[in-house]
Amino acid sequence: MGKFQGWGRYILCGALIGAGAILPGVSGGVLAVVFGIYRPFMELLTRPKSAARKYWRLALPLGLGWAVGFFLIARGLSAFMASSEAVCVWLFTGLIAGSVPALFREAGKEGRPASAWACLVLSALSLWAVLYSVRHILRLQAAPGFWSYNFCGVLWGLGTVLPGFSASPIMMALGLYRPLLDDLSRMDIAALSSCLPGAALSATLFARLMNRLFRTRYAAVSHGILGVVCASTLSMTPTDYGGAWEVVLSGLCCGGGFLLASLMNRMQPPAESH
Numbered sequence: 001m002g003k004f005q006g007w008g009r010y011i012l013c014g015a016l017i018g019a020g021a022i023l024p025g026v027s028g029g030v031l032a033v034v035f036g037i038y039r040p041f042m043e044l045l046t047r048p049k050s051a052a053r054k055y056w057r058l059a060l061p062l063g064l065g066w067a068v069g070f071f072l073i074a075r076g077l078s079a080f081m082a083s084s085e086a087v088c089v090w091l092f093t094g095l096i097a098g099s100v101p102a103l104f105r106e107a108g109k110e111g112r113p114a115s116a117w118a119c120l121v122l123s124a125l126s127l128w129a130v131l132y133s134v135r136h137i138l139r140l141q142a143a144p145g146f147w148s149y150n151f152c153g154v155l156w157g158l159g160t161v162l163p164g165f166s167a168s169p170i171m172m173a174l175g176l177y178r179p180l181l182d183d184l185s186r187m188d189i190a191a192l193s194s195c196l197p198g199a200a201l202s203a204t205l206f207a208r209l210m211n212r213l214f215r216t217r218y219a220a221v222s223h224g225i226l227g228v229v230c231a232s233t234l235s236m237t238p239t240d241y242g243g244a245w246e247v248v249l250s251g252l253c254c255g256g257g258f259l260l261a262s263l264m265n266r267m268q269p270p271a272e273s274h
Contacts, residue, residue, distance in 0.1 A: 014065020
């Protein structure tokens with residue numbers, strides 16, 4: 001049962017990370033961190049041969065779950081967001097909030113020097129300023145097409161390896177988010193061939209940088225990640241609702257996401273510690 005329980009957890013984690021990559025305001029990298037699989041994932045990108053032998057039991061279900069979350073959930077999300085974007089965002093807000101205590105404990109396992117707290121504050125304020133500028137100051141618009149979708153792929157790759165960085169707000173500000181989501185929900189070959197190569201390339205390149213920083217500056221980097229987790233979670237909080245029913249449903253989904261994250265943290269096997 002333990003083996004199947006582990007596979008079930010990894011498939012669910014992969015599906016949530018894949019879905020988080022396309023959900024507004026959610027970073028797939030944040031979800032990878034809070035579910036305890038970020039650093040193994042970085043090793044798979046930076047040292048694929050050696051890491052594949054070490055983490056193949058993790059990589060297979062994660063990859064399967066990611067494909068399910070990214071491609072299949074995009075189909076339903078395209079319609080679901082049109083009816084209630086706030087409910088979707090609150091579900092993932094609950095997932096992140098439920099995992100923050102575990103993330104805080106993990107960040108402090110090598111101590112909490114003053115530099116670590118400084119990284120937490122600076123990263124939180126910096127990300128908040130960037131997201132605010134994208135949403136309320138910059139109002140650029142881009143036409144859907146090969147190069148613009150390549151740019152979206154690069155942003156998705158960054159969001160996978162840089163916890164706290166969410167590609168969706170930038171794509172929404174440029175007017176690219178909904179067209180790309182609709183194309184992905186239809187499994188449009190042109191859209192897939194445009195965005196996926198850029199995502200793979202940027203994820204691989206930046207993974208090497210993050211892996212080195214974890215080895216040399218663990219406390220500072222971990223607390224910096226915690227800061228961007230908090231900032232990204234707060235920045236994506238919805239403010240517009242269609243009525244009292246949407247507020248209630250959002251609260252229920254947030255609570256459900258919180259409980260699900262707590263359950264998944266309890267399911268994390270001891271061997272997965274970093």
